[in-house]
Amino acid sequence: MDHLKVALGCDHGGFVYKQKIIDYLKARNIEFVDVGTHTREACDYPEIARSVTELVASGQVDRGILVCGTGIGMSIAANKIRGIRAALCGDTYSARVSRAHNNANVLCLGERVIGEHLALDIVDIWLKTGFEGGRHKRRVDIIE
Numbered sequence: 001m002d003h004l005k006v007a008l009g010c011d012h013g014g015f016v017y018k019q020k021i022i023d024y025l026k027a028r029n030i031e032f033v034d035v036g037t038h039t040r041e042a043c044d045y046p047e048i049a050r051s052v053t054e055l056v057a058s059g060q061v062d063r064g065i066l067v068c069g070t071g072i073g074m075s076i077a078a079n080k081i082r083g084i085r086a087a088l089c090g091d092t093y094s095a096r097v098s099r100a101h102n103n104a105n106v107l108c109l110g111e112r113v114i115g116e117h118l119a120l121d122i123v124d125i126w127l128k129t130g131f132e133g134g135r136h137k138r139r140v141d142i143i144e
């Protein structure tokens with residue numbers, strides 16, 4: 001997991017958790033790009049989703065993490081981008097299976113929905129879990 005490069009983004013509704021995720025990544029020497037937002041001032045989540053997903057879709061980073069109030073706006077916006085498989089996760093099982101079965105390359109979280117420790121567990125599992133391939137690759141290929 002320490003060879004991964006991750007792009008991170010949030011709107012004002014996800015600002016606190018983005019900082020917590022940055023702390024998590026720094027503690028594990030995981031390389032990251034923080035596209036913002038960098039203040040608590042209100043901003044538009046689709047712009048942030050675009051910045052992160054462009055980095056993922058172009059291969060400049062391996063994975064993206066997006067945080068807003070619910071994670072819903074970010075996931076809707078992210079999944080508009082070709083090549084992006086964004087998973088909104090509120091539990092660790094979904095986080096693991098979104099990687100193992102769906103090869104999700106973007107994780108979306110809702111800061112107003114789940115607690116901080118759960119959010120960080122989800123990030124941990126999501127970053128550590130690999131894609132199983134096989135029959136799941138066939139299904140992901142159909143999406144693509």
Ligand code: RB5
Pocket residue numbers: 011012013014045068069070071072073074
């Ligand atoms: C911002 O108030 C809020 O709408 C946003 O963070 C997010 O929840 C959108 O889906």
